[in-house]
Amino acid sequence: MSTKAAETDAWGFPQGAWHATQPAARFQQTTEEKDADRDLKWARMLHPTKGFSGVPTAVLKRRWRKGVPRGWRRAAWPELMDHGPAEFKTAAGLRQITYQSLVNSPPSSYDEVIEKDVVRTFPRHARFATAVADGGRSAGGDDEAAAISSLRRILRAYAALDKECGYCQGMNYVAGLLLLACDSASRSPNDPSASSDAADDEERCFWLLVATARGPRTRLRDLYLPSMVGCRRALYAYEAFLRKLRPKLAAHLERENVQPAMYATHWFVTVFAAQFPAPFAARAWDRFLAEGWKPVYQIGVALLAARERELLALDFEGLMGALRRLPETVDVERTLGLALRLRLKTSDVRDVEKRFGDDVKPQDL
Incomplete structure (x- = not known):
């Protein structure tokens, strides 16, 4: 291995760039090991001209949720989309x-x-x-x-x-x-x-x-329109799902006047690409491209749920500090696993987003 390769991780970032915590470092190592094991499975699934044709949906879904290997995202991401x-x-x-x-x-x-x-x-x-x-x-x-x-x-x-x-x-x-x-x-x-x-x-x-x-599934441009309707919709839905899935934590944040827009805007505007470890962001995108916004909301709630006990003990200043540090201290494996276990249906997302559409005023768009 060359000295340059030894100094960077699989994504090309300096070794340790994302490793503010031991869980993040462990995730980076285990991800690279798992990618090597899964590589041949993806080679058998993804045909160069037929895509995932013939692969049972349940099998494909299970595998993208475990994470697309680093070396296959270039080919797999367009194929996972509803409209590549x-x-x-x-x-x-x-x-x-x-x-x-x-x-x-x-x-x-x-x-x-x-x-x-x-x-x-x-x-x-x-x-x-x-x-x-x-x-x-x-x-x-x-x-x-x-x-x-x-x-x-x-x-x-x-x-x-x-x-x-x-x-x-x-x-x-x-x-x-x-x-x-x-x-x-x-x-x-x-x-x-x-x-x-x-x-x-x-x-x-x-x-x-x-x-x-x-x-139609990802609708990323809605985040960037002058009205930022997509960002407002994402924050609205996220707050609704935080109340639904973690009511005690949501109530505590509301009592301390901590609003989602204060800490989560950049999560949704970049779908976790800006401040989070690249392997974490890529895993979020594996699901985002294949499933749409449901996993984005699940991951957003899971980021807080994974630290719920700590957050419940903090006041406004403590909460804001902890939430700002979340990207660099995230326990990646635990958070992604917890996101998968949060019970949220695609119909729930449709209902909440429709409610946002009903509530927003035409002059606000």
């Missing part, structure tokens, strides 16, 4: 639009904030770390990190494609996570799909972002 990139492009009439034409679009009003946000995205990752000039922009030039250049092009292209939505802070972390997942260098040796280069990975990431943003 290829199907979405056809359904949305985007077959005639090329990624390169969007990249070459004229400058827009979003360019300045995109420039500032790309250098804030995963700065500890070697592929994203880059020199920063005055004004918080990338210094550019030959030394600019490759992923920064790709991320800039992806975000500018999305803003050009979806003019109503444009660009909103938080999209950079989502696109950054997708870039890491789409990296062909991390592809499983058992993946028979054609080899590709960084340009292909970049375009694959872009269309996966588009499909996730506009797909």
